[in-house]
Amino acid sequence: MTKSSFPKTYSSKKQLKKREEAVEFVCMIDLKILRENTEAVRRGIEKKKFQCDLEGFLALDQKRRLHITRTEEARAKQKSANNDMAALPKGSPEFLKKVEEMKSLAAQVKELEIEEKAIEEKWKALYLSIPNVPHESVPVGKTDKDNQVVLTWGDCSKISPCAVPHYDIPWFGKLIDFPRGVKVTGAGFPFYIGDMARLVRALLNFFLEEAKKAGYEEFMAPIVVNAASATATGQLPDKEGMMYYANEDQLYLIPTAEVPVTNFYRDEIFEESELPVYRCGYTPCFRREAGSWGKDVRGLNRLHQFDKVELVKWVHPDHSFEELEKLRLDAERLLQKLELPYRVLAICTGDIGFPHSKQYDLEVWAGGQKRWLEVSSCSNFTDFQARRAGIRFRPKNGKVETVHTLNGSGLAIPRVLAAILENNIQSDGKVKIPSILKKWIDTEFIGA
């Protein structure tokens, strides 16, 4: 697109249209359950922090269904009249009479269709605003303070007494160069240099290898996606501001591999025998983090670009909560093998995301900063995301059903790196590299 002969507004209009289109196929919570089990859904949603108008939606849903019936009846009439007419000799008096009859039928149908479209639009908007219902095992709470510590692994008190925040390590700037990142790109885009770059690569290899052992097939995925994909996984339309956007081509830089990997199976139907499907992928992740910049985000704690391995599962609805536990263990094992103390949080109803039914966060202990850093978030979306993305399966006997999707980081690199730097620092100022990484990095210590 070197010759931009079209006016600037053109691309933004097109872009807007595209976004609207992308929202078209969207559907979210199970309508049947919502209609038949309204109370349970209401109770579940009330525990979440999201507002939605259930009553309004159900009233409109009723109206929509009535209207659909009316429109369909009109169309059926039109159709049968058309078939009658097809049997008549063209141009005969009967034929011409029928044409007149059909004119009025067509006008009726058209009118009903316009009305239906308007209702459908409102209906969809409300439908979209209904969040997923939290699982009964999710702790009830209002804010992140109410999240429950499920378990703590490792001994934080045994961390080296000389631990300092990683950004205060004297040689830190030599191996991770922020100022030059600023020069080349901007804040939050550091260069990793020499042994540090190798350490990042070693971690990636370790994560991918472990994922493979756990049964996840590796994807190397696109790192830019179109609006339809970003909508299917829920980044659009709400969290638009989190993503970098290539305006010229209407493509989004992915905030996580979840987006391309989950969309791999968008609008597809699995055979029941294929489930569960496990996939993983390493990608750089891009997050604008607009407005979230401030204290507590120094060094590697929060970046605009970072590396992450993501684990994704498509499973039978009957097993998704067991699969979540397994997924969490797959992520936990990584921290254990790296010998990094961590804890697992069960995210409470008030802090859980819009599409989540249940969510665990894994937080690694950063001994220098003396804080927990989130390195993984493992979630069961039940059928919520899959319905939106049109990912289903065909039971051996019976009708097509929506699969359940889950994903979890396994893991996000920079904060793991921060924990290694802070927890493994020796009295001589060097950092000991976890022995499990020996296979991919031959040095035992880095720094100084």
Place this chain on the structure above:
RNA sequence: GGAGAGAUGGCUGAGUGGUCUAAAGCGCCUUCCUGCUAAGAAGGUGGACUUGUAAAAGGGUCUCGAGGGUUCAAAUCCCUCUCUCUCCGCCA
């Protein structure tokens, strides 16, 4: 980037305005037959929404790349977009 061709069901592929309610073949499923296999016979064969029901069966509407238009009526005609293929150009 330029020029041309094209997009029909799980696949191949017919269909240029009205019984298209999409042919035919392949595949798949069920049943039958043949002592295995192969071959053969009959029937069935997607998805969405909606109706119906305890659940089903059954009924209706939509669905021929996407969106819009023309028409009483569109897979079929017109416009826009997306994608695929071929050729040319450029290029890791």
